[in-house]
Structures are given as C-alpha cells and as structure tokens.
Amino acid sequence: MSLIIAVAGHIDHGKTALVRALTGIETDRLPEERRRGISIEAGFAHWRRAHASDLPPISFVDVPGHERYISNMVAGIQGARAALLVIACDDGVMPQTCEHAEILRLMGIRQWVVALTKSDRIDSDQLSERTASIQEWLQSEAIEAEVIPVSAHTGEGIAELASRIQLLAEVSLGEYREIADQVPGEATRLCVDRSFIAAGDGLVVTGVLVSGVLRVGDAVRVSPAGLAARVRGLQRAGQSLLEVQYGSRCAVNLAGQGIDRQSVGRGDWIVSSELHRPICIIDVQMIEAGSLDGRRVRCAWEHTSLGRSGADHPTRRPAEVQVHAGTARLSARIAAIPVPAAAERPDHTWIRLRLARPVSAVVGDRWILRSSDGTRTLGMAEVVWPVDATDGLRGAAHVTLLQGLNRTHPGAWLSSALARLPGGMAPARFAAAWGLTLDAATACWKSAGAVLLQYDGRGVLFDQNRLDDVRVRLGGAVHAWHQQHPESLGIDWAELMGKLDRLDTRRYASIALSSLQAAGELMRHGDRIFRPDHVPAPSAEDEIFRLRVLPLLTERRSRSVHELADMLAMPLGKVRLALDRLALQGYAVSITPQRYLAIAQIEALAAAAVSMAESGDLRAGDFSRATGIGRNLGIDVLEFFDRIRLTRRLRDRRIVIDNEALQRVLRVAPGPVTEMA
Ligand SMILES: Nc1nc2c(ncn2[C@@H]2O[C@H](COP(=O)(O)OP(=O)(O)O)[C@@H](O)[C@H]2O)c(=O)[nH]1
C-alpha cells in the first residue's frame, strides 16, 4: 500500500516549486512545460523522506492549475487520498483554487493541508491577515485544514509542512485501511494515465492501482477493448518489483497480441479478466457542485436543462455532459430518474448516464461531471448500479431499487438488490459490479442469504427468503383452489401467477414451482398445478364423458386427442381437460400429449413388453406386431416406457429396469421442470 497526495491549486501559485522543495524532484517533464513554465500534465514525485518512518511510500501528484487542463487534473488525482492545496499569499484564493478544491472534495478527499506559498513576498502583518482570510474561506467551504506559510525560495516553513504531511499521511492510511478491510478480495484494477514504448521492453503503462494486487506474470485485460496481456515487469518509484499493492502508482510493462501505444493509453483500465465487463448505461447518484467562490451555486447544474426533476416536474430533454471516469473523459447523455417529491433529498439526484462508449465501473467509483463545453464542474456522480439494465424495472420500481440499495458492503448491496430485482443476478455480474474476485464474491453472496440456482442453463443468484415466501404462497394458493374447486384437476398456471404479488415475478414463481415439484409438494400436468393428494371429484359430466370415451381408448387402434374431439363432437380444449381428469381419477394415462390409453390397455402393453424382454429381445418391430397396435403407436408406447424408466433402450433393443415403474406413475406423469409460458 502507498499513499498519493494531490497537490492542487491555481496556476503559478507555486505547486511545482513546492514539490521540488519537498522532494527535490522536478515534475514539469515535458519540453513545452519547461519552455512555457506551466504544468500541462500531472507530474509525479516520489517522496524520499529524510527520516525513516514506518509509513509506506508517499508520492505527490502535482496537477496542472490552468483551467484548460482541468481534464488532466481530474485524471491526475485518481487514487489520491489526501490533498495539499497550494495558495500563493500574494494572490489569495483564485478561480482554480476553488475549482480544484471542489473537485477534490467531490472525489471524497477528507484529509487536507493548505500551503500558503511565496511567504517571502509579503511581511508578517500581511501574512497573518492573509492566513486569517484563507481560514475564513476554508470554513465557508467546509474544509478542515491547517494553513502553513511556506517559501520554496527561502525554505521557510518547508520542514513544518513536511511533518504536517507525515501526520496527514498516517490519518489517511488509517482510514484507507479501514475501508479496504471492509471489502475483502478486491480484484485488480489499474487506471492508465499514460503509455509509452520503452527501448527493449516494449509497451509500458503508468497509472494508479486502485484495487487488488498486480504481479509479474499476471494475465490481465485491457478494458474496455478486452485485449489480453501479460505483466512482464513492474516498477514503483523507479524500482523494479515483483508485486505491487493497491494504492500505488506504478509502471507496468505489458506484452500481448495487439498491445501497443495505439491500443492502450489514458482512459483504459488494466483489470483481472473477471472485471472486464465494460458497460454504457449506469445509474449514479449525483452530488451537485455546491459552492464556487464561497457562494452556493446551483445554476451550474440547472444549466444542463435537466435541473431537478421531481415526479411533478417531468424530466426535460436529456442533457449532454462530460464525464471524467477514472482517467477517461467521455461524453454522456444524462436522464434524471424521477423521484417522488416526498422522497427527494435536496443534495442528491438519481441519474441514468448513457455513455458514448463503454467503461469499467464499480460501485462507489466517483466520477466528475462537467458541462459539455468543459467550462463548469456540475458535480460528482457516484456509481450505484453498474449493471447496464434494471431487469425491466421502470419508474417507481426503478427508484425503489436504487433507493433501497445498501452500499455499505457488497453483501448488503446484493441482498437489497435481490429483494427487488425480478430475475436475480448472475454471480459474475455481482463480482464485476463490486470489483471483487470470484472467490470473494462467492463468500459475499453466501453470507448475504442468496442462493445460486441453474436457470436457463446458467447460474443465477436469487434471494432465498423471497423464494421461500413465494413457495409458501404458491402452496397456499393451490390448496385454496382445491377447496373451492374440488372437481378441477388443478389451478391454471396463469391464474396462479395472478394470485401472487407483482414482485413475485414469473422467474421466482417458476423456480419456486420447480422446487416444490422436486420436493413432491406440488405436481403439474400441462398448465395445471395441483397437490399430489388431490383427486378431482368426478362430476356427472365426467361420468358421461368416461362412459363415452373409455371404449374408444381401449381399441387396438389408438385415437389422437383431435380424433376424439371429432368423434365426440366436443371442443378440443374441453376434451383435453376431461382426459386429464380421467387420468387423475385412474382410468387413463397420457403417453404423449396427443395420445391417451385406458389403464387396462397400457397395463396389458406393459406386461407384453416385460415378458418379451424376459423371454428374449424387446424390439420395437416385434412389439408392435405381437401386440397388434401398429408401428407408430408401438414406438410411442415404448418411448413412454423409457421415459417412466420401466425400460431402457440399448441401440435397437430394450431391457426392463424397473418393473414397478408403471404402477408408480399411473396417476400423472409430471411435466419437465422448465419455466412455464
Ligand atoms: N518568491 C517566490 N516565488 C515562488 C515561490 N514558489 C514559486 N515561485 C515562483 O512562482 C512561479 C510559479 O511557480 P510554479 O511552481 O511553476 O507554479 P505552479 O503553476 O503552481 O506549478 C515561478 O516563477 C516560481 O519561481 C516562492 O516560494 N517564492
């Protein structure tokens, strides 16, 4: 672990000179910077302290102060956890002093120190006056910071500032560790600010390792492009290492197909493979830029034509903004997510960002939003829902999902999401949303009361409590149906769904039904759901039907449901239902959806099959001939026997595997466990 301190402030206030005085390092590296005497890119300086301490490495990032380079400034402060705000004593607070302070505060920096530079330029009376006025300004900005007068020219105050920074570092590291300890198993994420070709080594990228560990030999991916690469070498502060921990700024030598300066650069992320899931649509919570020049300025935000949108103020046209996400700058359209006025918090707004290109996003990432012309900071967007979709939740349900999300811990977030999502969430999606390794994500969902089930051929996490609840209610609804409709086979699936709450969507109900079927608590025949102990009471109508249809089902030649409907002059659907009831009452059995046979008939056929298998070979042709039922029906019957596991097919013959199978299934053959339409 190491600590990065952002050195920010207005242009010409002495940031670069101060870093030089503290570290001896010149951060203006570009020829243009040296010629013009201004910083354009962020410059990095590792602090080699005179006194050895237990503290991990500390480095400064000296960011450009000119307003044209704000985007470089935002890229530069990625990963910084403390701020050294530089204010020249002859100039005082200037526009970029405010803007930088605002951006740092929005990014969540809590540890600050203010260097009042060029103290050699004014006398001590003026100095105390300046110090007082700056302290007043800090107070109005709600920034807690000590103000230390320094001169890079005379060296005055530099030692005091250095010891103050050490103290600051200790506090920030404590905070940092506390946060890091709460989220175990973070996957690797490095945001790239620069790439270059190093002679003999190939491509090198520099950037901040925001989470996880990077080791020489690691297989990684360049996101969002998705290129695979391998870590060939690592450096921190000019020193070659085998491993770098999160929080560090480092240089990484990458090798791989297509890995070059064109394919990897500022704005990209180097991530472990499971984290490569770039997305374009992200829900965020926006915190507005609150004060510039000490005034509360809401207009910056209102200028976006979006403004605040309560339920009674319909959203206006989505606005275009610039998003600084990590070191990337991209344009996005924003749409407010309307929150009912009562639930609105004055400083928070829910926003859906539609980014011009996909990015890597993890819950809690803080992005700076600036006006599309790049002149105003609108606020900070904290990533809340990096899942690219809300599973069909819209309007109030969407807001309820976002408002209900508990962001204190990945497990809590997952439970709060699963409680409201209609269709659960894939474990890999959850891991990527929180930047966790798959192992850590698994530990999290297990302790969060989620359950992993196969659904549509892939694993999906569901809320165990909700599932249990739906199971109980499904069982209750079926029971109630039987009481009210004793003559009916069971309740129709669609009707049963209608008895559940809106929240208990089809997916939960389907899964609950499957598990109830597997446990033998409910059965299903076609679209009818019923309890295994329920036998429909035959009505007078059933009796008449039975007398008419049974002779037809006992003939050698079997009739399809369609033929029966024609012969009995009854609607097809009615015939099917009546046949199903007959099956449940123990008179008939369905061998295919189209064919029903009388019990006596199927029992005779089973006996014939068993005896043929015992006395020699059971082959489809011989079976059809011997029983006289014709080839097609013969095959249907044998396949039915296979299905109920009376027989098993071995190439062209069959063997008997369970003599009792027919007796067991004579009541009803349960349908396959799949989602029902
Ligand atoms: N007198 C005096 N001038 C300084 C001091 N620190 C910086 N300067 C001058 O102020 C100008 C801007 O300094 P620089 O470090 O480039 O400012 P930056 O734009 O904030 O990085 C340079 O001409 C410096 O020589 C100081 O402590 N005393």
Ligand SMILES: [Mg+2]
């Ligand atoms: Mg500078």
